[in-house]
Amino acid sequence: MSKRATSRDVAEHAGVSRTTVSFVLNNVPGIRISEDTRQRVIEVARQLNYHPDASARRMASGKTKTIGFILRQTPDQVFADHLLPQMLGGVSQAATAQGFHVLFEPITPEDNSGAYVRLIRERHVDGIILSGPRFDDRELLKIHAEGAPVVLVGQLSQTDIPFIDVDNIGGARLATEHLIGLGHRRIALITNASTAYSASLDRLIGFRQALETSGIPYDLSLVRYGQFTPQSGEAAMNELLDMIPRPTAVFVASDVVALGALRAVHKKKLSVPHDIAFVGFDDIPLAESVSPPLTTVRIPAAGLGWAAVDLLTRIIAQEEIRNPKVVLETELVVRASCGAAAGLTHPA
Amino acid sequence: MSKRATSRDVAEHAGVSRTTVSFVLNNVPGIRISEDTRQRVIEVARQLNYHPDASARRMASGKTKTIGFILRQTPDQVFADHLLPQMLGGVSQAATAQGFHVLFEPITPEDNSGAYVRLIRERHVDGIILSGPRFDDRELLKIHAEGAPVVLVGQLSQTDIPFIDVDNIGGARLATEHLIGLGHRRIALITNASTAYSASLDRLIGFRQALETSGIPYDLSLVRYGQFTPQSGEAAMNELLDMIPRPTAVFVASDVVALGALRAVHKKKLSVPHDIAFVGFDDIPLAESVSPPLTTVRIPAAGLGWAAVDLLTRIIAQEEIRNPKVVLETELVVRASCGAAAGLTHPA
DNA sequence: TTGACATGGTAAATCGTGTTAGTAAACCGT
DNA sequence: ACGGTTTACTAACACGATTTACCATGTCAA
Numbered sequence A, B: 001m002s003k004r005a006t007s008r009d010v011a012e013h014a015g016v017s018r019t020t021v022s023f024v025l026n027n028v029p030g031i032r033i034s035e036d037t038r039q040r041v042i043e044v045a046r047q048l049n050y051h052p053d054a055s056a057r058r059m060a061s062g063k064t065k066t067i068g069f070i071l072r073q074t075p076d077q078v079f080a081d082h083l084l085p086q087m088l089g090g091v092s093q094a095a096t097a098q099g100f101h102v103l104f105e106p107i108t109p110e111d112n113s114g115a116y117v118r119l120i121r122e123r124h125v126d127g128i129i130l131s132g133p134r135f136d137d138r139e140l141l142k143i144h145a146e147g148a149p150v151v152l153v154g155q156l157s158q159t160d161i162p163f164i165d166v167d168n169i170g171g172a173r174l175a176t177e178h179l180i181g182l183g184h185r186r187i188a189l190i191t192n193a194s195t196a197y198s199a200s201l202d203r204l205i206g207f208r209q210a211l212e213t214s215g216i217p218y219d220l221s222l223v224r225y226g227q228f229t230p231q232s233g234e235a236a237m238n239e240l241l242d243m244i245p246r247p248t249a250v251f252v253a254s255d256v257v258a259l260g261a262l263r264a265v266h267k268k269k270l271s272v273p274h275d276i277a278f279v280g281f282d283d284i285p286l287a288e289s290v291s292p293p294l295t296t297v298r299i300p301a302a303g304l305g306w307a308a309v310d311l312l313t314r315i316i317a318q319e320e321i322r323n324p325k326v327v328l329e330t331e332l333v334v335r336a337s338c339g340a341a342a343g344l345t346h347p348a
Numbered sequence C: 001t002t003g004a005c006a007t008g009g010t011a012a013a014t015c016g017t018g019t020t021a022g023t024a025a026a027c028c029g030t
Numbered sequence D: 001a002c003g004g005t006t007t008a009c010t011a012a013c014a015c016g017a018t019t020t021a022c023c024a025t026g027t028c029a030a
Helices: A007-014 A018-026 A035-047 A054-061 A075-079 A084-097 A117-121 A138-145 A168-181 A198-213 A230-241 A255-267 A301-316 B007-014 B018-026 B035-047 B054-061 B075-079 B084-097 B117-121 B138-145 B168-181 B198-213 B230-241 B255-267 B301-316
Strands: A066-072 A101-107 A127-131 A150-153 A163-166 A187-191 A223-225 A249-252 A277-279 A296-298 A325-328 A331-333 B066-072 B101-107 B127-131 B150-153 B163-166 B187-191 B223-225 B249-252 B277-279 B296-298 B325-328 B331-333
Touching: A007 A018, A007 A035, A018 A035, A054 B054, A066 A084, A066 A117, A066 A301, A075 B084, A084 A101, A084 A301, A084 B075, A084 B084, A084 B101, A101 B084, A117 A127, A117 A138, A127 A301, A138 A150, A150 A301, A163 A168, A163 A301, A168 A187, A168 A198, A168 A249, A168 A277, A168 A296, A168 A331, A187 A198, A187 A230, A187 A255, A223 A230, A230 A249, A230 A255, A249 A255, A255 A277, A301 A325, B007 B018, B007 B035, B018 B035, B066 B084, B066 B117, B066 B301, B084 B101, B084 B301, B117 B127, B117 B138, B127 B301, B138 B150, B150 B301, B163 B168, B163 B301, B168 B187, B168 B198, B168 B249, B168 B277, B168 B296, B168 B331, B187 B198, B187 B230, B187 B255, B223 B230, B230 B249, B230 B255, B249 B255, B255 B277, B301 B325
Parallel strands: A066 A101, A066 A127, A127 A150, A150 A163, A163 A325, A187 A223, A187 A249, A249 A277, B066 B101, B066 B127, B127 B150, B150 B163, B163 B325, B187 B223, B187 B249, B249 B277
Antiparallel strands: A101 B101, A296 A331, B296 B331
C-alpha cells in the first residue's frame, strides 16, 4: 500500500510540470498543450491511479462545489416527513447535474445556536438551502446580510431572502372549488397544523376564498385544527361527524392528517365519499393506495428541490437574479375520495 | 465587507503566533498556554468573527470529518422509500454526535461508472455508508481492497465488507408464527420483491421456516411475488382471493405492497381481518394509520443508520473491530389487521 | 554550579492543488 | 536577417490551516 499519487508524481513521471498536469486534467480552455503531451499526462495519471485531492482543490479554487440542505425539523418530524424523499431526491438530482454535492443537516427548530450557519462560515459549503425557516432565526438573517448564498424553502415575510414556495392558497382554493363544483355546500376544513405556520394559514385562506367566491358563508364551526398527525385528524373528524347536520364534505389540508380523519369515518361505519367527500393536500406517495384513493392537491416536492438548487447555484455564480421569489403551482389530483369519479353530486 | 479573518489575523491582533492560535482554538490537549493568553486569543477571535476555513483544515489534518451516505436506488425508488427519512435521520443524528457531516448521494443501480467511489478517491469523505450494495459492483470491491472505510447497509455475500443488516429471516418467521398462533393454516405469502434481492429471499425463507416448524406444508401455489409497489400487491392479492378455498391469512413482506393487497380485499367487499388476516413488514410510518391498522414487523430503520455510522466511525478511527457484521433484530407490532386484538382465531 | 525538568511559547515544514505571469523555442512574412 | 507572433510549457505564489521540532527562561534538587 504505497502513498497516494499527487499531481507532482504525475508531473514527474510524465516529464512535465505540475502546471501542465493541472491544465490537462482540468481541460483548461484557452491553453495549448500538444496532443502528445496531453495523452502522456492522461496515461500516466491513469497508471498511477491519480485522483486530485478534493480538499486541496477546494482550498486553491475557493469553491467547495457543495451545498448544504438544512431541515429545520425535530427528529420526529423528519421521520414522518412523507415528502422528504422526493424533495431530497430533487435536490440531489439537480445538484449532481450542476456538479455539486449535497451536505444534509437536520436541525431541531428549538436549536437557536445557529449551528448550521457554521457550514457557511467555515466554508464547508458554497451556499445553503433551508427548509422550514424560523422567524426568530437571527443567525440566518445575519449570514444573509453578510452576503452568504441562501435559498429558503418556505417563506419568511419581512425579509428579502430568496425563496421557493408552493402556492398554498391556490391549492386550497382548487380543492375547495372542486368540492363546491360537486354540489357540496356544507364543507368542513381540517387544517394541517396550527395557523402559526404560514403554510397552514395560507391553506385556510384559500379555503375561505373559494367559499366566498361562490357565495357560501364561511362557518367557523366547520373548521378544526390538525397537528401534523393522523391522530389529530381522527379527533377532529370525530367532532365534525357528531355535528347535526353533518358536513357533506371535508377538505383536510394534509394527507397524513386526512388518513386519521378517514379512519374516524370508517370506525363510524360511514362511507367515503358517499356519506362524506374528502379532498386532501400534499399527494403523499401512498395517497393513491389507501382506501378509497385520496383526491388531493399535489405539491411538486421534487420540483421544489430542483428549483431551490437552480436558484441557489445561480446566486452562487453571482448571476443577476430576475426573480428571487418563486411560487410553484399545485395540481388537483382527482381520485375516488371526492366522489367525482362516481358521478356523485350533492344537492344544494 | 472586508476580507475574512484568518488565523494569521487573529495571531497578529492577539500578539501571538498562529501556532498558539491553533492550539488555543482547538483546545489541543497536552499543550500549556497561560490562561491569560488563552483568553486573549479567544476574545480576539470573537471580535474578528474568525471561523477556521474547513478546506484548509481538512488539508492540513488529513481528515474531512465527513461521511458519504450512498443510496443505490433509482429516483423513483428514492421517492417511494418510506423508511428513508428514518434511516437518514438516524445517520445524521449519529454522525452529528460524532462530529461528522453527511454527504448524501443517491445513485441509480444501473450506473456502474462507480461515480460514488470518487467520494473516497478524491477524499471528499473519510468513509462511506452504502445502502443497497450490488453484487456486480467491482469498484466497490476495489476501494474496499484498497483499505477505504466502507460499511454496507444490507449484505454482500462472498465479501468481508462490514455491514449492518436486519434479520429478515427472523422477522418473517415472527410474522408467520404469529398468524399460525392465531390458528391459521392456509397462509399465503406476497413477497416484497423478486427473490433476486437477498432481503426478499430471506423473508421468504423465514416464512417457510415458520411453516415447517409448525408442520404446515409449504404450498407454492400460495406464494406470489410483489415488486415494491401497491399495484403489484393488488394484482397478487386478486389472484389469491380467487383461489378456492381462499387462504385465511396472508403475510405481505412489505407494508407498501400490503396496502395494494388491502385495496384488493376492499374492492371485493371482503373484510380484514375477518375474511382474511394480514401481517405486513417494515412498519412504515403510516402502517398504524390505515384501515385497518396494519400488524407488521418493525424494522429499526433509524437504528440501522446509527449502527452504520457507529461502525464506520470506528473503522475510520482504525479501531480494532470485534464484530464487523451486525444484524439487528426486528419486532412484531400487533395491530388490528391480523385479528389478534379482536380475539379472532381460525380453526385448523 | 549544574543537570533535569516544567513552563509558555514560536519557527518552519507540510498538506496538494489552482493560477498568473513569464519565457524559450519555433515559425513566419518580408 | 530580423522583429513579431504563436506554441508549449514552467516557475512561483497563493490558499489557510495543522503539527513537529525546537527554544528561552526559570526553578529546584543534588
